[in-house]
Amino acid sequence: MSLKRTLLATAIAGLGLLPLSSVANEKVDLIITDAMVLTMNQDKTVYENGTVIVDGNKIVAVGDSSLAKQYSSDTVLDVDGDIVMPGLINTHTHVSMTVFRSLADDVPDRLHRYIFPLEAKLVSRDMVRIGANLGNVEMVKGGVTTYADMYYFEDEVAKTVDKIGMRAVLGETVIKFPVADAANAEEGIQYALNFIEQYKDHSRITPAFAPHAPYTNTTETLQKIAKLSLEKDVPVMIHLAESHREQEKIAERSDGLSPVKYMDSIGALNKNLVGAHMILVDDEDIELVKKSQMGVAHNMSANIKSAKGVSPALKMYDQDVRIGLGTDGPMSGNTLSTIDEFNQVAKVHKLVNQDRAAMPPIKVIDMATMGAAKALHMEDKVGSLEVGKLADIIVIDTKAPNMVPVYNPYSALVYSANSANVRHTIVDGKILMKDRNMLTVDEDAIRKEALEFTKVVRSTVIESGEVVQ
Amino acid sequence: MSLKRTLLATAIAGLGLLPLSSVANEKVDLIITDAMVLTMNQDKTVYENGTVIVDGNKIVAVGDSSLAKQYSSDTVLDVDGDIVMPGLINTHTHVSMTVFRSLADDVPDRLHRYIFPLEAKLVSRDMVRIGANLGNVEMVKGGVTTYADMYYFEDEVAKTVDKIGMRAVLGETVIKFPVADAANAEEGIQYALNFIEQYKDHSRITPAFAPHAPYTNTTETLQKIAKLSLEKDVPVMIHLAESHREQEKIAERSDGLSPVKYMDSIGALNKNLVGAHMILVDDEDIELVKKSQMGVAHNMSANIKSAKGVSPALKMYDQDVRIGLGTDGPMSGNTLSTIDEFNQVAKVHKLVNQDRAAMPPIKVIDMATMGAAKALHMEDKVGSLEVGKLADIIVIDTKAPNMVPVYNPYSALVYSANSANVRHTIVDGKILMKDRNMLTVDEDAIRKEALEFTKVVRSTVIESGEVVQ
Numbered sequence: 046m047s048l049k050r051t052l053l054a055t056a057i058a059g060l061g062l063l064p065l066s067s068v069a070n071e072k073v074d075l076i077i078t079d080a081m082v083l084t085m086n087q088d089k090t091v092y093e094n095g096t097v098i099v100d101g102n103k104i105v106a107v108g109d110s111s112l113a114k115q116y117s118s119d120t121v122l123d124v125d126g127d128i129v130m131p132g133l134i135n136t137h138t139h140v141s142m143t144v145f146r147s148l149a150d151d152v153p154d155r156l157h158r159y160i161f162p163l164e165a166k167l168v169s170r171d172m173v174r175i176g177a178n179l180g181n182v183e184m185v186k187g188g189v190t191t192y193a194d195m196y197y198f199e200d201e202v203a204k205t206v207d208k209i210g211m212r213a214v215l216g217e218t219v220i221k222f223p224v225a226d227a228a229n230a231e232e233g234i235q236y237a238l239n240f241i242e243q244y245k246d247h248s249r250i251t252p253a254f255a256p257h258a259p260y261t262n263t264t265e266t267l268q269k270i271a272k273l274s275l276e277k278d279v280p281v282m283i284h285l286a287e288s289h290r291e292q293e294k295i296a297e298r299s300d301g302l303s304p305v306k307y308m309d310s311i312g313a314l315n316k317n318l319v320g321a322h323m324i325l326v327d328d329e330d331i332e333l334v335k336k337s338q339m340g341v342a343h344n345m346s347a348n349i350k351s352a353k354g355v356s357p358a359l360k361m362y363d364q365d366v367r368i369g370l371g372t373d374g375p376m377s378g379n380t381l382s383t384i385d386e387f388n389q390v391a392k393v394h395k396l397v398n399q400d401r402a403a404m405p406p407i408k409v410i411d412m413a414t415m416g417a418a419k420a421l422h423m424e425d426k427v428g429s430l431e432v433g434k435l436a437d438i439i440v441i442d443t444k445a446p447n448m449v450p451v452y453n454p455y456s457a458l459v460y461s462a463n464s465a466n467v468r469h470t471i472v473d474g475k476i477l478m479k480d481r482n483m484l485t486v487d488e489d490a491i492r493k494e495a496l497e498f499t500k501v502v503r504s505t506v507i508e509s510g511e512v513v514q
Numbered sequence: 515m516s517l518k519r520t521l522l523a524t525a526i527a528g529l530g531l532l533p534l535s536s537v538a539n540e541k542v543d544l545i546i547t548d549a550m551v552l553t554m555n556q557d558k559t560v561y562e563n564g565t566v567i568v569d570g571n572k573i574v575a576v577g578d579s580s581l582a583k584q585y586s587s588d589t590v591l592d593v594d595g596d597i598v599m600p601g602l603i604n605t606h607t608h609v610s611m612t613v614f615r616s617l618a619d620d621v622p623d624r625l626h627r628y629i630f631p632l633e634a635k636l637v638s639r640d641m642v643r644i645g646a647n648l649g650n651v652e653m654v655k656g657g658v659t660t661y662a663d664m665y666y667f668e669d670e671v672a673k674t675v676d677k678i679g680m681r682a683v684l685g686e687t688v689i690k691f692p693v694a695d696a697a698n699a700e701e702g703i704q705y706a707l708n709f710i711e712q713y714k715d716h717s718r719i720t721p722a723f724a725p726h727a728p729y730t731n732t733t734e735t736l737q738k739i740a741k742l743s744l745e746k747d748v749p750v751m752i753h754l755a756e757s758h759r760e761q762e763k764i765a766e767r768s769d770g771l772s773p774v775k776y777m778d779s780i781g782a783l784n785k786n787l788v789g790a791h792m793i794l795v796d797d798e799d800i801e802l803v804k805k806s807q808m809g810v811a812h813n814m815s816a817n818i819k820s821a822k823g824v825s826p827a828l829k830m831y832d833q834d835v836r837i838g839l840g841t842d843g844p845m846s847g848n849t850l851s852t853i854d855e856f857n858q859v860a861k862v863h864k865l866v867n868q869d870r871a872a873m874p875p876i877k878v879i880d881m882a883t884m885g886a887a888k889a890l891h892m893e894d895k896v897g898s899l900e901v902g903k904l905a906d907i908i909v910i911d912t913k914a915p916n917m918v919p920v921y922n923p924y925s926a927l928v929y930s931a932n933s934a935n936v937r938h939t940i941v942d943g944k945i946l947m948k949d950r951n952m953l954t955v956d957e958d959a960i961r962k963e964a965l966e967f968t969k970v971v972r973s974t975v976i977e978s979g980e981v982v983q
Binding site: 143144146147148150151152153155179180182183186187346349350351352354355378379380381382385388389391392393395396398399400401402403405406444445446447449450451452453456457460461463464465466488492495496499502503 | 612613615616617619620621622624648649651652655656815818819820821823824847848849850851854857858860861862864865867868869870871872874875913914915916918919920921922925926929930932933934935957961964965968971972
């Protein structure tokens with residue numbers, strides 16, 4: 046496209062119809078100028094007065110201010126010194142659960158005592174769509190351009206992602222007990238296969254299997270999914286090494302193996318896998334994780350909220366494991382932008398390592414961008430601002446008082462920024478949010494529909510006498 | 515004032531000049547309606563469809579929707595279901611250090627290796643004013659209505675607080691080595707005394723002493739300040755039981771006493787004291803703290819960032835110690851609204867207690883409001899929405915996607931909110947921020963002046979070859 050346009054411009058100039066100066070300017074779809082560009086490339090190049098050039102859905106150039114002169118565009122975003130960086134990649138969530146957010150947050154054994162029963166009553170196509178719409182808006186406003194989801198009726202989530210214009214890896218849940226969209230694991234696998242068939246060629250959506258966890262599925266199911274995922278070349282997302290309950294159940298099943306070793310022993314630990322949480326992993330587990338090339342989703346905020354512990358994520362990162370940040374679902378995290386994880390990730394790793402130099406900001410930002418892209422095996426497409434990559438770009442306001450001054454952009458992002466500091470969000474070359482206004486969906490209508498659904502939630506929860514607060 | 519107005523209205527009605535219906539309406543300065551009111555009173559009363567009535571600088575009524583009909587006002591804030599709560603009280607910061615934010619965040623032994631030398635070169639009246647102006651804006655935008663500050667040239671901070679309209683306890687630093695505004699501790703005490711004399715009758719500013727820490731002052735200085743503070747009836751703010759360095763130095767000086775026991779042994783632990791951090795305290799220390807009626811500032815975010823550890827703040831709270839949240843300074847925290855502490859306070863206490871039910875949201879909110887008021891010995895004036903208290907009130911946006919839905923307002927505030935969710939901030943009955951716009955100061959001018967000063971910082975830091983990043 047760029048080449049064609051250049052040839053056309055040259056041809057027109059040859060006819061004497063345009064002044065020569067415009068020949069030098071290649072016409073592109075979007076130019077971002079006057080930016081502090083954090084490329085997050087291999088060398089972590091920063092352009093203090095930088096430019097990013099986008100054509101179609103791709104980045105065609107990244108560099109300093111001189112670059113801007115070589116291109117022209119009808120859409121120029123002069124960001125006045127703001128930070129421009131790769132879109133955030135949220136490696137683990139359950140987006141539709143926004144409609145349950147702030148319910149019974151601190152109930153012991155909450156998943157089994159509260160969440161599964163709540164879902165049995167309330168999960169439906171409508172609920173999945175309504176919740177996903179709300180969560181998508183929250184993510185775009187918080188600078189998340191790609192997310193990985195595990196839930197039910199993922200074809201409904203897919204429709205919302207398609208509409209808003211985000212990128213996503215969507216995993217259809219497989220679990221051994223009856224759930225809203227399947228009576229058993231086999232039906233879950235069939236649902237997933239149909240979903241995969243439907244979305245396998247979508248440019249922004251990657252369909253996937255999502256076996257809930259090792260202990261909530263049989264060995265046979267996990268093996269079948271591993272085999273199918275390699276055949277279809279789709280990801281498998283799973284909660285792994287998350288809880289003591291899981292650890293005990295798997296040890297019983299496997300003659301004492303850890304969850305990671307068990308998954309390896311049954312042939313389910315491979316490059317298509319993405320394990321969420323990975324708290325209860327030892328050095329041998331990490332060796333297996335690394336060798337398998339599987340991805341890891343690190344969800345600090347949810348893990349400490351549930352008092353489950355702190356994943357050795359820093360150790361994994363330092364050993365080149367494919368690891369990125371995730372928020373977990375909105376009943377767990379409880380927010381969906383990984384910006385609001387940054388502070389906690391940086392600081393809690395310092396605390397547990399008793400070292401204020403541990404987990405410096407640049408590692409946190411790497412885990413939110415390239416690390417997360419690697420965790421989802423998308424590092425060739427997204428995660429950094431480099432020529433040829435898809436144009437998933439965010440702009441962070443450096444005028445908000447909490448962001449003044451910026452001596453070190455990584456420090457400012459990790460220790461000062463919050464999700465509301467995101468000004469613009471671009472996915473696949475398209476501006477989804479500009480100056481905090483959503484351009485592709487009606488935010489008010491989405492919020493109103495979600496609030497309407499909360500009436501159903503309230504009446505169901507109150508009827509059954511379950512905990513609200 | 516209210517009584518006078520009622521009498522006047524009755525008198526006028528008696529003359530037949532006004533219709534009778536208006537007689538029922540008492541005219542007040544501000545009415546907040548359609549609010550989810552969290553009073554944070556003793557019973558933690560919540561009005562789901564509530565009203566707050568303000569006249570002059572005081573709250574004259576708090577109740578349900580029926581209350582609104584009894585009053586009239588030229589200023590009615592219909593907040594459309596948003597959360598209305600007491601203004602946040604930040605019990606510990608060094609506001610002027612905003613101009614140094616994001617410098618050398620993770621340098622080991624940072625206070626002595628980096629911050630003290632930096633301050634020796636750059637602290638001045640101008641720096642203090644410029645930094646305080648910026649920090650004040652950040653706090654008002656983040657819902658902080660009262661803060662406690664420890665720094666130099668506190669008379670400059672006082673001028674900025676007076677202008678913006680906030681409430682503050684301002685502690686002039688006393689320290690044994692030469693600093694920008696005093697050559698030694700004695701000069702620091704004299705500076706503080708002059709400052710106290712100048713501001714002792716200010717309605718919103720409480721001047722105070724701020725001996726930096728036990729180990730950076732002599733026993734004689736600490737005793738002299740304790741005595742003077744009781745004579746003048748002003749607070750004493752100090753960094754206490756914060757670091758192992760302090761613990762060792764004090765043990766050397768006192769035949770093995772802990773910092774708290776040492777302060778008690780020299781007669782400096784009393785009801786006027788506010789101790790910041792209080793990480794290294796044992797059960798005996800807590801007993802002394804409780805008995806003394808001193809206040810405690812709990813700065814989770816800064817404490818874990820520096821890997822200093824986690825204060826037993828939950829234990830102190832549960833034992834009725836006067837304890838509230840603080841952010842610490844912007845080189846430490848690095849943000850100044852305690853909203854951005856909530857998540858970390860709730861979750862890190864769960865983590866260290868290995869109990870997801872530990873530190874529930876309502877305790878966090880209590881520590882941000884009434885607890886903080888008690889820590890600063892201001893609980894008769896601020897910290898809750900109750901009749902007769904000063905009208906320090908904030909309104910939190912519940913329409914932002916991260917705040918939807920609100921089944922439990924305490925959960926939503928602690929696990930979902932960020933400082934940008936604050937919509938309106940009212941101090942002393944006056945609206946300082948409305949719909950996120952500052953009404954009493956020029957935010958752009960303040961930011962520009964701060965950015966101008968960063969040039970001085972950059973050149974000084976770079977000249978001296980010190981760490982920037």
